Amino acid sequence: MVLPFKHEPFTDFTDEAVISDFKAALDQVHGELGKEYPLVINGEKIYTDDKLESFNPSDKEQLVGKVSKATKAHVDQAMDSALEAFKTWRTWKASERADILHKAAAIVRRRKHEFSAWLVYDAGKPWNQADADIAEGIDFLEYYAREMVELEKGKEINDRPNEQNTYFYQPMGPGVTIPPWNFAFAIVAGTAVAPIVAGNPVLLKPSENTPVIAYKLVEVLEEAGLPKGVLNFVPGDPAEIGDYLVDHKDTHFVNFTGSRATGTRIMERAAKIQEGQNFLKRVVAEMGGKDTIIVDKDADLDLAADSIVNSAFGFSGQKCSACSRAIIHEDVYDEVLDKSIALTKELITVGNPADENVYMGAVVNQKQFDKIKEYIEIGKNEGELAYGGETDDSKGYFVHPTIFKDLDPKAKIMQEEIFGPVVGFAKAANFDELLEIANNTEYGLTGAVISNNRDHLNRARYDFHVGNLYFNRGCTAAIVGYHPFGGFKMSGTDSKAGGPDYLQHFVEAKMVSEMF
Ligand SMILES: NC(=O)c1ccc[n+]([C@@H]2O[C@H](COP(=O)([O-])OP(=O)(O)OC[C@H]3O[C@@H](n4cnc5c(N)ncnc54)[C@H](O)[C@@H]3O)[C@@H](O)[C@H]2O)c1
Numbered sequence: 001m002v003l004p005f006k007h008e009p010f011t012d013f014t015d016e017a018v019i020s021d022f023k024a025a026l027d028q029v030h031g032e033l034g035k036e037y038p039l040v041i042n043g044e045k046i047y048t049d050d051k052l053e054s055f056n057p058s059d060k061e062q063l064v065g066k067v068s069k070a071t072k073a074h075v076d077q078a079m080d081s082a083l084e085a086f087k088t089w090r091t092w093k094a095s096e097r098a099d100i101l102h103k104a105a106a107i108v109r110r111r112k113h114e115f116s117a118w119l120v121y122d123a124g125k126p127w128n129q130a131d132a133d134i135a136e137g138i139d140f141l142e143y144y145a146r147e148m149v150e151l152e153k154g155k156e157i158n159d160r161p162n163e164q165n166t167y168f169y170q171p172m173g174p175g176v177t178i179p180p181w182n183f184a185f186a187i188v189a190g191t192a193v194a195p196i197v198a199g200n201p202v203l204l205k206p207s208e209n210t211p212v213i214a215y216k217l218v219e220v221l222e223e224a225g226l227p228k229g230v231l232n233f234v235p236g237d238p239a240e241i242g243d244y245l246v247d248h249k250d251t252h253f254v255n256f257t258g259s260r261a262t263g264t265r266i267m268e269r270a271a272k273i274q275e276g277q278n279f280l281k282r283v284v285a286e287m288g289g290k291d292t293i294i295v296d297k298d299a300d301l302d303l304a305a306d307s308i309v310n311s312a313f314g315f316s317g318q319k320c321s322a323c324s325r326a327i328i329h330e331d332v333y334d335e336v337l338d339k340s341i342a343l344t345k346e347l348i349t350v351g352n353p354a355d356e357n358v359y360m361g362a363v364v365n366q367k368q369f370d371k372i373k374e375y376i377e378i379g380k381n382e383g384e385l386a387y388g389g390e391t392d393d394s395k396g397y398f399v400h401p402t403i404f405k406d407l408d409p410k411a412k413i414m415q416e417e418i419f420g421p422v423v424g425f426a427k428a429a430n431f432d433e434l435l436e437i438a439n440n441t442e443y444g445l446t447g448a449v450i451s452n453n454r455d456h457l458n459r460a461r462y463d464f465h466v467g468n469l470y471f472n473r474g475c476t477a478a479i480v481g482y483h484p485f486g487g488f489k490m491s492g493t494d495s496k497a498g499g500p501d502y503l504q505h506f507v508e509a510k511m512v513s514e515m516f
């Protein structure tokens with residue numbers, strides 16, 4: 001019997017036994033660094049000479065792994081195997097497909113610390129953030145398995161005398177999953193297994209920054225019994241195979257999560273009908289954010305500072321949901337700013353996340369490091385540096401938590417996604433203005449309101465235009481099955497990952513009417 005869904009608990013890293021187990025997992029993974037990984041096409045492991053090399057962001061000389069690079073010819077091969085696999089995979093019952101996800105979840109759960117340890121080295125995640133990423137991946141497996149069994153039942157529609165009508169959902173055909181690096185296990189798992197459990201084979205092209213942990217997922221799903229050809233692993237250079245995957249005439253859907261620039265490019269390309277294509281492609285594109293916490297005059301100011309600091313600096317601000325704008329009522333602005341600086345000083349440590357109790361590791365790569373540094377320089381001209389601003393890329397890509405104050409809400413660092421540990425403060429005269437500023441970016445992903453005023457919360461519920469809105473807490477850390485995730489405006493297609501509507505993106509609804 002399948003138990004009702006409950007999210008995976010987070011690991012208690014204050015327990016000495018857990019600390020010792022986690023250190024052992026780090027040692028185990030350390031011993032496996034630098035290995036080579038293949039493509040997986042039709043169940044066959046293919047090693048190529050040309051490889052992606054993944055390095056530890058906190059120790060940039062440390063090679064995490066070398067992953068084979070797919071060419072366009074490999075993509076064609078993978079698509080052929082997906083088309084072949086579709087013929088039988090589509091006929092499996094939902095519960096049979098779901099069982100593979102349940103088994104995969106059980107395998108990952110048993111090897112949880114080992115998987116988290118890979119994220120420490122491959123993505124630069126501190127222990128607790130790595131643990132949360134793996135827990136979210138397990139949740140996606142467990143949640144979509146249950147959701148598919150429900151969806152297979154179809155929906156009730158009306159009959160008339162001598163007429164029986166049925167309405168049900170069927171898979172669409174093979175498609176492509178293109179995830180980012182920042183939730184290198186959770187988002188890869190969620191965006192690959194949702195279409196798969198719905199009956200569609202997938203070509204998975206992981207991020208070039210974190211391909212090793214993605215390969216680990218492919219191994220687990222194979223061990224759990226996923227038939228060959230249902231998940232094909234085609235890492236590669238996005239400049240070489242990215243457009244090719246999207247443009248392919250047999251790509252039925254693209255399940256993308258990443259930057260606005262890549263997402264809009266994919267939307268445009270997928271709209272063009274290719275020779276031999278006789279269906280419209282679907283695109284799920286979950287993109288960037290410029291997420292705001294607003295603090296009302298009547299609010300718990302310690303809670304405000306805690307929410308801002310943890311949402312801005314958790315995983316070095318490398319979350320689409322990260323708070324990069326704090327808009328504060330002018331009457332409490334100085335106090336919230338002072339409390340936020342004090343808490344940052346007290347809480348945030350920067351270092352190699354393989355060490356215990358590090359709050360922030362390095363940012364993912366040189367490109368991100370340079371970009372964040374550039375925004376810090378821009379911020380110095382646009383506002384006043386209130387805290388931090390230091391950077392050091394001698395050993396790893398370290399950026400210290402950085403707070404700017406007294407910014408114009410239209411300033412560049414208040415409008416563009418930085419994707420690093422930088423938060424800008426601005427003030428507003430009243431609640432109308434707080435909301436107006438919160439809505440003045442082109443993004444609409446997450447936001448939070450810290451307020452004790454019920455009328456203001458009621459207004460924000462409808463007038464704060466973001467897909468995920470939180471009251472009296474931070475704006476990160478959505479949980480599968482509890483906080484379905486997806487953004488408005490240029491943040492994406494509002495697909496609501498981890499929610500009850502998500503699988504609908506990967507099925508076709510069919511009506512059959514029979515006369516008796
Ligand atoms: N809204 C969400 O749910 C969500 C979640 C996580 C991250 N993000 C966003 O992702 C971004 C960070 O991730 P990133 O740096 O990996 O983003 P990115 O757009 O650079 O890359 C995302 C993926 O797209 C691939 N890609 C790049 N060019 C491509 C092309 N031309 N065709 C096909 N694929 C291509 C990359 O290889 C990678 O796998 C941030 O903007 C962040 O806000 C959004």
Ligand SMILES: N[C@@H](CCC=O)C(=O)O
Pocket residue numbers: 182183318319320321322475476477478479485
């Ligand atoms: N689901 C995550 C954000 C994913 C994007 O990076 C959160 O809610 O913080």
